[in-house]
Amino acid sequence: MTEAPGTALPENGRQREDIGPLIEEFTQTDGTYYRRTFERIGGSPRFVWIFHPWAALLGPVWYGARGLWNAAIPFLLVETFAFIQMARGLFGNLATDAYARVAQVEATLALRKKQLEAARAANADNVDVFERTVKSLEAAIGGIRREAAEIEQGAIWVALSGVAMLLLFKAAEGFWANRALEKRFSEWLSNRKIASGVTLRRTLL
Known part of the structure; x- marks a missing residue:
C-alpha cells in the first residue's frame, strides 16, 4: 500500500515496530488502539473514516485535553451555538x-x-x-x-434544529479526532516540545 504524503508512519514492518513505542509515548493512553489507527491513516492517501466515540462524546474537552486547540475552539463555538438554539426553543419566550x-x-x-x-x-x-x-x-x-x-x-422546531446541529457537530468531532491526532503526532516527531498525551491542566482549560 502506498504511503500518504507527509504521513508519520513508515511502510516497512520493522520501522513500524520501532515507531510503535513512540506512538504510545505520544498518546500515553490506548497505545494499541492508536498504533492500529495511525497505521490505517498513514497507509491511505484518502481520508480514513474512523469514529472516535470519546472525542464525539467529550467534544472540545477531548480536543483540548490533547492540545488540539485549533479544533477544540471551533468545536466549542459551534456546540455552544447548538445548545443556545435548544435552550431558546425549550425555555426561551420567542x-x-x-x-x-x-x-x-x-x-x-x-x-x-x-x-x-x-x-x-x-x-x-x-x-x-x-x-x-x-x-x-x-x-x-x-x-x-x-x-x-x-x-x-414553532419553538419546538428551533429546539430540534439545535439538536440536529449538535448531532452533526458530534459526528464531525468523532470522525476528525484520529486524523487530527495523527497529524499532531507527525509534528511531534520533529518537535518534541509539542504537547503530547493528556494532561489535567489542558482538560481544565
Missing part, C-alpha cells in the same frame, strides 16, 4: 416581541375607544372615523396574537 406589540396596540385601542365614546356623546361628525380605527386596531391585535401563537408552536 414570542416576547409579539406580545409587547399586542400590549402597545391594546393601549392605543383603549385610548381610541375613549375617544369614540366621547365623540358619540358629543354627536360629533367623526364618529365613523373612530369606529373604523377601533375595528382596525382590534383586527391588528387578533393578527399579532395569532402570530405569537405560531411562533410559540
Whole structure:
C-alpha cells in the first residue's frame, strides 16, 4: 500500500515496530488502539473514516485535553451555538416581541375607544372615523396574537434544529479526532516540545 504524503508512519514492518513505542509515548493512553489507527491513516492517501466515540462524546474537552486547540475552539463555538438554539426553543419566550406589540396596540385601542365614546356623546361628525380605527386596531391585535401563537408552536422546531446541529457537530468531532491526532503526532516527531498525551491542566482549560 502506498504511503500518504507527509504521513508519520513508515511502510516497512520493522520501522513500524520501532515507531510503535513512540506512538504510545505520544498518546500515553490506548497505545494499541492508536498504533492500529495511525497505521490505517498513514497507509491511505484518502481520508480514513474512523469514529472516535470519546472525542464525539467529550467534544472540545477531548480536543483540548490533547492540545488540539485549533479544533477544540471551533468545536466549542459551534456546540455552544447548538445548545443556545435548544435552550431558546425549550425555555426561551420567542414570542416576547409579539406580545409587547399586542400590549402597545391594546393601549392605543383603549385610548381610541375613549375617544369614540366621547365623540358619540358629543354627536360629533367623526364618529365613523373612530369606529373604523377601533375595528382596525382590534383586527391588528387578533393578527399579532395569532402570530405569537405560531411562533410559540414553532419553538419546538428551533429546539430540534439545535439538536440536529449538535448531532452533526458530534459526528464531525468523532470522525476528525484520529486524523487530527495523527497529524499532531507527525509534528511531534520533529518537535518534541509539542504537547503530547493528556494532561489535567489542558482538560481544565
